[in-house]
Amino acid sequence: MNTTDIIPLAQKDRSLLEVSVASHIYTPIDTQTIMRDVLIALILPGVSSIFFFGFDSFLIIFTSCLTCLITEWGFQKLAHKEVRIGDFSALVTGVLLAYCLPSEIPLWTIILGSAFSIIIGKELFGGLGYNLFNPALVGRAFLLASWPAHMASWKQPIGKILKSSDAITSATPLEQWKTSNISTPYGYLFLGQISGCIGETSAISLSIGACYLFYRQIIDWRISFSYLGTVIWTLDKFLGYPIKSISYPYTIQLLICNDFK
Amino acid sequence: MKKYSFKKGGVFPKQEKNLTAHLPIKKAPLPSKVILPLLMHAGAPAEPLVKKGDYVKTGQKIADTPIYISAPVHASITGKIVAIEESLHPIGGKFISFIIESRGQEEWDPKIAPHPDWENFSTSDLLNLIREAGIVGLGGATFPTHVKLAPPKGKKAEILIINGVECEPFLTADYRLMIERSEKILQGIKIFQKILGVKSIFLAIEDNKPEAIHQMIEKSKEYPSLQIASVATKYPQGSEKQLIEAITKRQVPIGGLPIDVGVIVQNVGTAAAVSEAVMEGIPLIRRVVTVTGHNILQPGNYEVRLGTLFSDLIDLAGGCRGKMKKLIMGGPMMGFAVLSDQVPVIKGTSGILAPSEKEARYYQPQPCIRCGKCLQVCPMRLAPGRFIDFTEEKELDKALEKNILNCMECGACTYICPARRPMVQWIKLAKEQIRKNKQKEMKIEK
Secondary structure: OOHHHHHHHOOOOOOOOOOOOOOOOOOOOOHHHHHHHHHHHOHHHHHHHHHHHOHHHHHHHHHHHHHHHHHHHHHHHHOOOOOOHHHOHHHHHHHHHHHOOEOOOOHHHHHHHHHHHHHHHHHHHOOOOOOOOOHHHHHHHHHHHHOHHHHOOOOOOOOOOOOOOOOOOOOOHHHHHHHHOOOOOHHHHHHOOOOOEOOOOOHHHHHHHHHHHHHOOOOOHHHHHHHHHHHHHHHHHOOOOOOOOOOOOOHHHHHHOHHHO | OOEEOOOOOOEOOOOOHHHOOOOOOEEOOOOOEEEEEOOOOOOOOOEEOOOOOOEEOEOOEEEEOOOOOOOOEEOOOOEEEEEEEEEEOOOOOEEEEEEEEEOOOOOEOOOOOOOOOHHHOOHHHHHHHHHHOOOEOOOOOOOEHHHHOOOOOOOOOOEEEEEEOOOOOOOOHHHHHHHHOHHHHHHHHHHHHHHHOOOEEEEEEEOOOHHHHHHHHHHOOOOOOEEEEEEOOOEOOOOHHHHHHHHHOOOOOOOOOHHHHOEEEEEHHHHHHHHHHHHHOOOOOEEEEEEEOOOEOOOEEEEEEOOOEHHHHHHHOOOEOOOOOOOEEOOOOOOEEOOOOOOEOOOOOOEEEOOOOOOOOOOOOOOOOOOOHHHHHOOOOOOHHHHHHHHHOOOHHHHHHOOHHHOOOOOHHHHHOOOOOOHHHHHHHHHHHHHHHHHHHHHHHO
16 A cells, blocks of 8 residues: 555544554564573683683684674675674674684684675575574584584693593593593583583583573473483484493483584 | 463463553543444444434434344434544444534433343343344454354353453453442343353453452352353463363364354453343443553543544543554554544444553564464464465465464464564465455356
8 A cells, every 4th residue: 555545544633643463562572682692691601611712712702703793794785685783693603603613723714614604504595584504503514524624623621620630631522432432521521621612512501501591481491301302312222322321421421522412 | 269271372461450450440521522333343334224414312223234243333422413424443444434423411312221120031032132232242352242142053052151351461441340340240141141041150350350350259159150260361361262271171163163162252341231231221332441551641441432532532541641653442462553543432442552652663574583482372273473474475275274264363473473573464464365365266156
């Protein structure tokens, strides 16, 4: 309907009101709030990554986030789309990608990976909501395929809560078990004092973040737990890692092990 | 006390009832002018029985029709019919309406006769009384009450549910009725019981209205077949199908009516109106309206004559705090945004809601992020997000397959959507197109 159709209905001195279809009230939770909550949940893993892997972690996160934001802004400008970096979704991609990179990775690969995440993983499919895959993981897959050596350049954690043991080497826990049959104790796995990608070593800080998202009802706990349950069940029934197994690695250790995630 | 609730879905919007819940129903002064559309109910419009220039008395029947699913219209004030012309209708567009100007002195129609001896009446006499009084469901759907009270052949009502849930935020008209006019409501329920011959009756009230529950329990002590049911505060608890599920655990089949599971639901306001019509002979010419919202200076509950302009009621409530951007007839979840404040109160106007400028702001719809919240909250177990895709892609047959017609447009999905996608708008559009396609098909077949 164009505006000329509406005007004759107007009463003398009174202006017409706005109309819309119900409902007329909304929940305060919008897309931006959801993304913000995800970012809040990711703060603690970020802090622990900086604690364990030092200033390198901060540089990785910063580079990745900045590249994601710039790429999304640039792509949307070039494609004459509405610029939506204000909804924080590019920031979430940036943080997630950074968290699954090793601390030794050169910064230029991060720039390429983040740009790939946003352009190929997200915007080419139609942007927010239309992406087939998680853009951050698309970026990680790209980096892993392109520079496998950089993506496996593990470093021993710098920060220490527990005292160093022989178990802590520059290999990740499952690699250690595979190559030299050394098991990593629970404490190290839980706190994240192990080598691995910066944001995924600390099971405890990730769990706290998850609890925050459960509490805010951003994610449904049933989805997460049925996923974990499926993993335990499959390991138990089909892959030869019974829950009551007496040899390393135990199922629980596997679950909190970073390179298993 | 046992707490009833429907199971799947539902949302918890801010109640905002404290704006008007404590305020007694005030009688609004007689309006100097009323606009009475010929269609104030679900069904066929009535046809005028009087001409332009005629003088009419309060309560006089001025429009009627022989069509079954319809209801007559009565003059709500004494005065002269200055015009019978198209006028703005609150539900949208224009509709033929009587415009009556007051003559000052109120004179009631001499035909109005009370029937305190109604218990000796036959069912059809009672139904006729209700029809002649123009009574329709006052909860908002405005389905003619005499039709609803006469189950089709072969079906029998076993349970009567009186709906005092009032799950829409802001509205308190039914709440005040239950507190102040509980006798009238009980009287109306007794008339319903006589007509339907049901043994068990439930009066459902949301548990955020403890005073109303208390009041109705006190008053209904000598009425053993009536049971007061406290239902959980969750939107849309007061929706017919959800309420039936909550109380009887029965599910109305797809495309079916409550009577298919032996249940009839009536609103508390309807019960009070039926009592007035039968006991006092007064047809439906007035109703209780909650005038509220953060833009209204002195919100309140008013008993107003039908046809009173929204602007008169807003003036009565002290006027607006700020700029009037939007005005809603009904509650915020299912109400209709009206085009102008020069529209009349009709039979289904349970409230007038004036949101503040900030509350009425327009949200630009964002892309769907597949969070699935609309699926979680849909009380009809539908997939509202998918309906948008189907409508956009013009795949109406797929939408039909997924039972889009079962959507009752409660607005829970629109309320919860973090991307602010206007789900109900798309669903309404799809339904409208489906209806048009069907009409086309029927024409071709003929």
